[in-house]
Amino acid sequence: MKKILFAAIVLTALTCGFSGASAADYPNRPVKIVVPFPAGGPTDIVARPYAEALGESLHNPVIIENRGGAGGSIGATEVAKSTADGYTLLLGTVGTQAINEALYPKLAYDPAKDFRPVAILAAAPVALVAHPSVPANTVAELATLAKKRELRFGSAGNGTPGHLTGELFKSASGIALTHVPYKGSAPALQDLIGGHIELMFDPLQSVLAHIRAGKLKVIAISSAIPSPLLPQTPTFGASGVNVETTAWWGLFAPVATPDSIVARLAKEADSARKSAAVKQLENIGLVLQGTQTPEQQTKFLQDERAKWGKAVRDSGARVD
Amino acid sequence: MELFGNLGIGFDAVLTLANLGYCFLGALLGTLIGVLPGLGPVATIAMLLPITYGLPPLSALIMLAGIYYGAQYGGSTTAILVNLPGESSSVVTCLDGYAMARQGRAGVALGVAALGSFFAGTVATMIIAAAASPLAEFALKFGPAEYFSLMLLGLVAAVVLAQGDFFKALAMVALGLVLGSVGTDVSSGEERFTFGIPELADGISFVVLSMGLFGIAEIIVNLEHSDKREVFKQKIGSLLPTRHDLKAAAKPALRGTLLGSVLGILPGGGAVLSSFTSYTLEKRLAADPSRFGKGAIEGVAGPEAANNAGAQTSFIPLLVMGLPSNAVMALMVGAMMIHGIVPGPQIMSERPTLFWGLIVSMWIGNVFLILLNMPLIGIWVRLLQVPYRLLYPIILVFCCVGIYSINNSAFDVGLALVFGLAGYLFNKLGCEPAPLLLGFVLGPMMEENLRRAMLLARGDATVFFTRPISATLLALALALILLLASPTARKTREEAFREA
Incomplete structure (x- = not known):
């Protein structure tokens, strides 16, 4: 059996020529x-x-290396500069692939030119949540309330x-x-649950349990579309606010x-x-994305960069 | 009694061979990584996360929790033996613990630390079981204004705590504040003092700073003297604390436990503040405060109990509200999510076995830790007889491995070396690094909360005095300052300085 497998590998390698050889025995x-x-x-x-x-499916260990810092830019830069042999990949996010470009004027990598998408893995809607004492249950009621008193919204950080x-919602x-x-989701939630702020925008998975x-x-x-986990909760679109965003995660390789x-x-x-x-x-609370063709992926990423880039510029957020 | 029923559920869940095994494994691993300088629970738990996939959720959490509180035991070992605080909370243990070790009382210091931690762990676990929900509600009352006042109180305490020259202590706190402001400002998103280096965008890591200032600097200082070794060799005598030692340590440990249990539930600085506050308190209450910094047993027992109690009660916000209060708790959230459990207020009612099982396992883990640590004391003390030429390179290697493992960053290792050289300079100038570290930890949190409180109050600074908890904390800070300025207190300070 092993011999046949070996023969098959050698044969494929030969027929595919030099460029294919690296893929045929990938990963070893x-x-x-x-x-x-x-x-x-x-x-x-x-x-x-x-x-x-x-x-399991690649029959080789897949190791995670956490390389945090600067909103994901340090890890993304490292992958952008690594050998493009499929052995170093990036778990890219809406931050590293769409937001940072506009947020950091001196970014050391180009999300479009240094990377190619492999697959978008998961996404999460951003939920607008309120302390239970806030006398508004819909976006319309929130609009009325905001005219009467100041409303504060927390976030996991600038950008x-x-x-x-x-x-965008504003x-x-x-x-x-x-x-x-x-500084992160947890302290903002702490203040929201304690009633020190009224509202928060945060990806669904971090607020779901509290809801x-x-x-x-x-x-x-x-x-x-509404989340299957919260079927009763309307989308921004259905509430008359033309904003559609998701936080997402994808696998990227050097270009x-x-x-x-x-x-x-x-x-x-x-x-x-x-x-x-x-x-x-x-x-x-995460949504697993369906299969996308490379063209769909490219289009998706272009749209995301445009959308978040505009949001960053409009909000005046900047890190340098 | 509902409590006993609940604890029964917990014991039922934990008293299986497998879960006891994971509890022991966690405690053992925690002790080991705590002893290895630099390698902290965050890196270890992160590395072990994938392994926990295959385990039932309770077993996974029992093991990970064991690593965390085990590391608190182990962390004091290096603080006492080689002046290396592995965790921010063991910085204080260095002050008198290392001084005791130099007097040949390392075994006593280790014994008191272990017994104090066990006592604190037991009490704190009972507090979690009995009063987790009301305590969590209390923590929610802490808004930005209250946090600011708490941090201010902590900083005032840092100056009171400092040995020797008052102005040097003040200067070190200020330097700590400046170092703490390196990185991206939370409120505005601007980068400060980063000099365009992306590695500095998230600020300087505590481990990097403390390894440099304490560990590496200590090694450089000791390279100057070739004769220091003898001190350890001559007086290795007493391995275990005597009855007299235990008596001296009992009350500080009790006070430390209470302080730690309360402060531990506050996110962020809770654990650090509790050990520093306990030290300050013991120094204030002592008949002869000048002994502190020179091997006072109260200075080990109190803070050690405080930090272990704080480590236990820091599980409260996570278990009761699903809010992680520090990096390790954030990892525990990750571990739960991997198993499809969303941590939150519903855990106690929906998964009572998990909730109570974890709490009971903490107490059992503490029993394992004391059984594990007491016999190890003899071995640790013997480690001090390893010649410096072998011991120091080993410590340095472990420091580098530990620092590198935080963020897989060689830059951090270089930075620690720079702080090592700075620490050597501070030693020559007679400046204590402990106030610097406290300023470094508390400063950024204080600034963040000050600005947030002002933002929420629309620029109205009276918010700090009109909110009762905040006003009380500020009054305490003022009382400390007055105490410091009073003639008697100044006299003791000066006496202490003269003897030093």
Whole structure:
């Protein structure tokens, strides 16, 4: 059996010629996925089950390397500069691939020119949540309330999907809100649940448990369609605010990575969605994306860069 | 009694061979990484996360929690033996613990630290079981204004705590504040003092700073003297604390436990503040404060109990509200999410086995830790007899491995070396690094909360005096300042300085 397999590999390698050889025996050593944020965070949570599933289907260990810092830019830069052989990949986010470009004027990588997408792995709507004492249950009631008193919204920090969705929401709805940035999601939630601020925009998975426990109420979510986990909650669009955003996570490779390797990884990432560990992500509020053609991916990324770039410029957020 | 029923559920869940095994494994691993300088629970838990996939959620959490509180035990070992604080909370243990070790009382210091931690862990676990929900509600009352006042109180305490020259202590706190402001400003998103280096965008890591200022600097200082070794060799005598030692340590440990239990539930600075506050308190209460910094047993027992109690109660916000209060708790959230459990207020009612099982496992873990640590003391003390030419390179290597593992960054290792040289300079100038570290930890949080409180109050600074908790904390800070300025207190300070 082993001999036949070996013969098959040699044969494929020969027929595919030189350029194909690297793909045919790919991977023959551990593959590294750089997660550009600390372990245990939302990006890490998406990465780990995928790494597990990919490791099984690639018959080689897939290792996660957490390389946090500067909104994911340090890890992304490292991958952009690494050898394009399919052994170093990036768990890119809406931040590293769409927001940072506009946020950091001196970014050391170009999200469009230095990377090629392998697969978009998961997405999460941004939820607008309120302290239960806030006398508004809909966007319309919120608009009326905002005319009477100052409303403050917390976010996980300047330039995060939550903050920028809040800014897009403000300009599209004309509702006046004051932004209060925090260092990460947890301290902002702490102040929101304690009633020190009234509102917060944050990806669904970090607020879902508090909504279910009645510690927070959800007013609307930012995705195009309602979340299956909160079927009663309207989208921003259905509430009359023309804003549609998601926080998302995808697998990216350095731009020069051979087509065959990217195709192989895309195929395995597709089947990884069916693994039990990856399916678990749906329970915590994430949406697993369907298969996209490379063209669809390119279009998606272009649109995202345009949308978030505008949000960053409009909000005046900047890091340098 | 509902409490006993609940604890029964917990014991039922934990008292299986497998779960006891994971609890022991976690405690053991925690002790080991705590002892290895630089390698902290964050890096270890991050590395072990994938392994926990295959385990039932309770077993996974029991093991990860064990690593965390085990590391608190282990962290004091290096602080006492080689002046290396592995965690921000063991900085204080260095002050008197290392002084005790130099007097040949390392075994006593380690014993008191372990017993104090065990006592604190036991009490704190009971507090979690009995009063987790009301305590979590209390923590929610802390808004930005309250945090600011708490941090201010902590900083005032840092100056009071400092040995020797008052102005030097003030200067070190100020330097700590400046170093703490390196990185991206939370409120405006502007980068400060980063000099265009992306590695500095998130600020300087605590481990990098403390490894440099304490560990590496200590090694450089010791390279100057070739004869220091003898001190350790001569007086290795007493391995375990005597009855007299235990008596001296009992009350500080009790006070430390209470302080730590309360402050531990506050996110962020809670654990650090509790050990510093406990030290300040013991120094204030002592009949002869001049002994502090020169091997006072109260200075080890109090803070050690405080930091272990704080480590336990820092689980409260996570377990009761699903809000992680520090980096390790954030990893625990990650571990739960990997198993499809969304941590939040519903855990206690929806998954009572998980909730109570974890709490009971903490107490069992503390029993394992004391059984594990007491016999190890003899071995640790013997480590001090390893010649410096072997011991120092080993410590340096572990420091580098530990620092590198935080962010897989070689830049951080270089930075620690720079701080090592700075620490050597401070030693020559007679400046204590402890106030600097406290300023470094508290400064950024204080600024962040000051600006947030002002933003929320629309620029009205009276908010700090009109909110009762905040006003109380500010009054305490003022009282400390008055105490410092009073003639008697100044006299003791000066006496202490003269003897030093």
